[in-house]
Amino acid sequence: MSHEGIATRSVMRSVAFLGASALAVSVLAGCSDPDPAGKPLAGQDIARAARAEIADGGTLHWAVDAVPETLNTFQSDADTSTTRIAQATLPSMFRFDAAGRPERNPAYLESAKVVETEPKQVVLYKLDQQAVWSDGREIGAADFAAQWRALSGKDSAYWTARNAGYDRIEKIQRGDNDLEVRVTFGQPYADWRSLFSPLYPKEVMGTPDAFNDGARRKLKVSAGPFVLKSIDRKAGEVLLTRNPRWWGERAKLNEIVLRAVPRDERAAALAAGDLDLAEVDPAAAKRIALAAPPRPQSPSAGGSATPLMGPERRRLTPAQKRDKARFRGFEVRKSLEPAYTQLALNGGEGPLADERVRRGVARALDREKLAKLVLSPLGLPAEPVGSHLALSGQAAYADNSGAIGGQDTAEAQALLADAGWVPGGPVEERKKGEKAAGSEADKSKKGSGSEKSEKDSKKESGKKAEKDSEKESGKKDSAKDSEGGDDGAYIVGEDNKADDDEGEHLAQDGKQYGSKQLQQGGVPGAYAPQGTAAPAGAAVRPLAKDGKALTLRFVVPQGEGSQSLRTVADRIGIMLERVGIRTEITKVSDESYFKDHIASGQYDLALYSWPTSAYPATDARPIYAKPVPAADGSLNVEQNYTRVGTDQVDQLFDQAIATLDESESRSLIRKADSRIWAAAGSIPLYQRPQLTAVRTNIANAGAFGFGTPLYEDMGFLKKGSGAPAPSSQR
Incomplete structure (x- = not known):
């Protein structure tokens, strides 16, 4: 759920790389006020280009946190890399648009809607006529039924991380033809669009052994613009190649290499030409942005007029001049996760x-x-x-x-x-x-409102302590x-x-402030540096x-x-x-x-x-x-x-x-x-901010925000655009 700060990535639906939909939202019943949902604070920030402007071929090297332990998104150790592979290789009945809302995925569905509510809720899925698995078999009711049985929670032999929604299904049947799937719910389920995204083939979901182990290291059968070619755990790489049986718009890229690169090594990997696309931390983003030529602020990048790096671009230090050469051909795209x-x-x-x-x-x-x-x-x-x-x-x-x-x-x-x-x-004196x-x-120190390590407590106090913290952070x-x-x-x-x-007002232990020293039980942070007049009522007594x-x-x-x-x-x-x-x-x-x-x-x-x-x-x-x-x-x-x-x-x-x-x-x-x-x-x-370093000649990739990436539309701009050649062509 990578050190993301997201508690259980695998249990909650992974949304770190997903987006949302363009469905119209009705206002609350009886309310004429504007929809309180509003608009995203920051939209996708990607270099959009028509498919005609993108070259056929090339390999995109994309940084990930780790090679996934499993390729089954419904297992407890699934992570964001699992999700990224599933998005590129497996069907999703609904994906997300740039506003964070679900929309029908036209590559797989002609339609999906509730057709009955009484006596029970029935959802009818009409599949695209050309939708097939990579082995040539049609996607159909058998796949839906196998996934429901595996995730229903009724068979403990399936080691599932979640079954929400699937446990409300009563039965799944073929419709009037092979392209129709009828899903009948035993209990009403408002979030029915969340189901079957992704959808695995019956070969994965059909038995507990196949579910538990069959999709941990390989996907023999898939159905997306790309297929999983190989996983090299020693090299830390996952190779996705163009799916020859894909019925949608043909993928522009030949290959996508997902490369495990620790975040503190990504700037070096980008500079060395080993990566084309990588989420980076603010310090690395600043270095790359200073090296890149200015570009107009994208209206979709958040509505802020403040550029990432500001006026510092005017005068570059020697280190920044070196970065300008190292990161030539890259730019930083930014959004909010x-x-x-x-x-x-x-x-x-x-x-x-x-x-x-x-x-x-x-x-x-x-x-x-x-x-x-x-x-x-x-x-x-x-x-x-x-x-x-x-x-x-x-x-x-x-x-x-x-x-x-x-x-x-x-x-x-x-x-x-x-x-x-x-x-x-x-306040009673505490015993040891x-x-x-x-x-x-x-672990408190005398007079301290914030615990610091013994080493930190020896540093200078007051305003300088906070500035030192900021400078140290900026150096990373x-x-x-x-x-x-x-x-x-x-x-x-x-x-x-x-x-x-x-x-x-950030006070440190044992320092002199004004005319007296803080006492045990005193209130740090309520005293200005020595020589500063204390405003009336500034010292708040501890509770x-x-x-x-x-x-x-x-x-x-x-x-x-x-x-x-x-x-x-x-x-x-x-x-x-x-x-x-x-x-x-x-x-x-x-x-x-x-x-x-x-x-x-x-x-x-x-x-x-x-x-x-x-x-x-x-x-x-x-x-x-x-x-x-x-x-x-x-x-x-x-x-x-x-x-x-x-x-x-x-x-x-x-x-x-x-x-x-x-x-x-x-x-x-x-x-x-x-x-x-x-x-x-x-x-x-x-x-949370999302900062992505990307080559300037890469189209339809960057900071995706809420939106699901369209893998088939990613690629390198055709030659003559003034951007450097794809890494696979250098």
Whole structure:
């Protein structure tokens, strides 16, 4: 779900490389207001070209995070590379357009619609007359039926990661002819378009052995513009070749090589000519953009007038001049991913088990400043995310953040006071080894609102400390790609002149401020550097209850690719200090971050990301379902790692999935989102940026945003365009 910060890539439908649809969205019943879904904040940013302008042939070398462990997208260890291969080689009844909405895939379907609702829901699929598998057999009802049986959940011999939707099917039959498939549901299912995308042949789905092992290393039969030719795990490459039996528009490329390249090595691989297309981190993107000739800002790239690199292009350093030669022929395309970063609040135990405290934390955050910190330096729209269940442009989106309200210090303090946390209350001295309130371990330093390593604590304090963090982040050439919950590989590490003054107040341990030194239990962040007059009321006393300060353990990954995520965490810590909440930032290894801390509940605050889906009633329910006791006495949280849920939210999800009225289903989803906001288990912050380095002579590829790539239309522009020749022709 690559160190993406997306908790369970394989369980939730992978949307990191998918897009959305152009279906019209009706407004809520009885409502004449404009559709609150709006438009995507940033559209696809690709070099569009007509097929006539693209040369036949060539090999596209495309960076991926890893060679996939399985080619079966329905298994638990499937990843984004699995999804990319499936998109190029297998049928999908519905794909996604640039707005994040499902649309019929005309290569496989002439039509698909609900033809009966009483007594039961029946969907009739009419397949394209030419749709065949690579062995020449027609795609038909037998393939649909085999996939349903494998994913229905009725046979435990199939090792499936998910069966949502398939468990509601009652039967699948041939229609009036071989090109028609009738799917009858035992229970109404609003997200029926999510099914059979991708569709595997009956040879893969027909038996448990074939499902479990047959498609892990090879796809003998496929049906897309490309077929899987080979997987070389030693070399870290997957080779896709043009499908001679493809009935649609003939693929322009001869081959696509998916090459596993760590993110911190991609800039070097691009410069060496080993890659043509690669998602990169902001530091690498900046180097490439400085080397590329200026190009007009794409209207689809986000509506921001700010270019990626700004006026720095005027004067290049010696290193930048060298990069200009190394990255000649490349440019950076930018968009926003169909995923967002959130602040997770663990409501399972400690102070955050109290909803008033969680709401107090939420009201202390300035989400607009956090979004600006991450997105403004990239020239992308710096708007906070307003929904847990969809992003702007997707059909279910509406900004429901009003259910909890915006930044309000007085309201935050009032909520915390109502929960018994009193400003300046008596604080007992903790004995050695005693846990802080709401923390797993006491790792705080005297007077510190944010935990720093012993080495970090020796650095200079105040404004310089924050600037040093920004500079260090900006120096990173790329982000380290590892398993866990961080999205540091995707967000900018520099504050880049954010227009707030929080950096002015970042205090460090044991330093002199004004006329006195901070004392144990004092409030860091409330004092300006020595010689600065303190404004009235600037020093916020720490909150305490029952003799203990309100201290929250903020867990962050410590890898070099996570520096930018730690910058965001530090900024949040400063915001919380201003209402009297202390934070202890605990750095853990990237490898253990998600498994040992997020999933196991060993944290109070954490930052990680979720993808959004065109089918939130199906895909988002496990993330927000109310945890229930399991048979063995443990708590079954599904994917709800904040441990915050309500019966009402569960009921709204159940109602939304069971209605075939699309307007009513969207209304129920939006109501569920409002309740999720009010419970304050997670606070969406910003949509994740997507930066892609691509050769200037490559067409119809780049930053895809929500949209599903059209693999058959990718290729190299014909000679004479002024761009360098394809790598396969050099």
